[in-house]
Amino acid sequence: MMPTGGPRPPSVERKLGCTLEELCRGCKKEVKFTRDIVTDNGLIVCKEETQTIWIKPGWKKGTKITFEGKGDERPGSYPADIVFVISEKEHPNFKRVGNDLVLKAEVPLVNALTGWSFSFCLPTGEKMSCSFQDEIIYPLCKRTVPHSKNSVLSAL
Template structure:
């Protein structure tokens, strides 16, 4: 058979940790539903392909078990023998019965003389038939297709990205009902935002997107977006703060304070130095957390913008010229 186990579970619409008894029950229900003799000519080709795929998937999952006794031990207690399936054919005295006899249409239709629909169907879809293999390939290919992802933005404040937080996301997805109808369903998921996450980071919920008939469920993808901050701007792992300084304070001394994203208060004083245009003060390890390095943080860069007066009187100009004479 040679296909990945995930494919067989998808064909039977089962999770990977399904028990053997649940696999048998799912198989029984699916082959009854998709037996071609129960379908009109318009849907018979699809039913034939699905019936073949379901049967082959079931047999493949049985073959994966190194010890076949995991599927049940017969009443006489001998390991390695499978019990009768669904009240159908049991095992012979040798402990092994031909699986083709009990997994195909004869389990659900009376055994009769050659020429009956059940017998003829088994001939057409026997493992050596190229049409059967082609039907399985076509159906399994459609099963393994995945619906387009459901994509949404998850907006976070700079504080949330700095400290980390939990955010509940609610969204609407398409779900296929048992009757084949597509309906809208409201769902919610919890996202644990880790300190230091950046915009563009994607959180993927596998199989939680839209469902489409004949396809694997889509993934739901949430992409982190960063809400604009009134004080700080993020540049990589660093934070940038722009501070406007009046010209007189830039020349004679200045003090100011602000709060970091963590809430910590920081003060900066300039008494013995002149703040020149383009001056930048770096405060180490007060930036954003670095996800890849536990305990590490970026820097905080304070960039100063000198605010010049818009106009001066003649007296002020003369005074400044006298004061600043010889300073340069």
């Protein structure tokens, strides 16, 4: 059934959970969702759809991706838009604060007093090494490690 030009219904929002790795590297996601469609005889039926979404590197929680006319249909009006809102899944090692990545690390007391080195993998897959040999690490101190994207390391 063709719309008669009535008002467009409100957008339909859906959460799209992404890992920190997916948000840092970018990825392709195939998202399945259901929507109401109007049949030729005016009945409303539920239809399963699949939409491809390309996650771009650097996207954050709250980023919105809109597909016009892909939401629910109602007789006599245009189809609603569907909006996917990025949510960030909890990461076991990192926490994102603005554009920074925070990594909490437990440092044994002897290493905190005499020097400390460690390696870890960033969500991009890149391996990173840090060395704090000429300074004392104290509880709750923070060290910024220079990188193309700043990473803040918190030592406990």
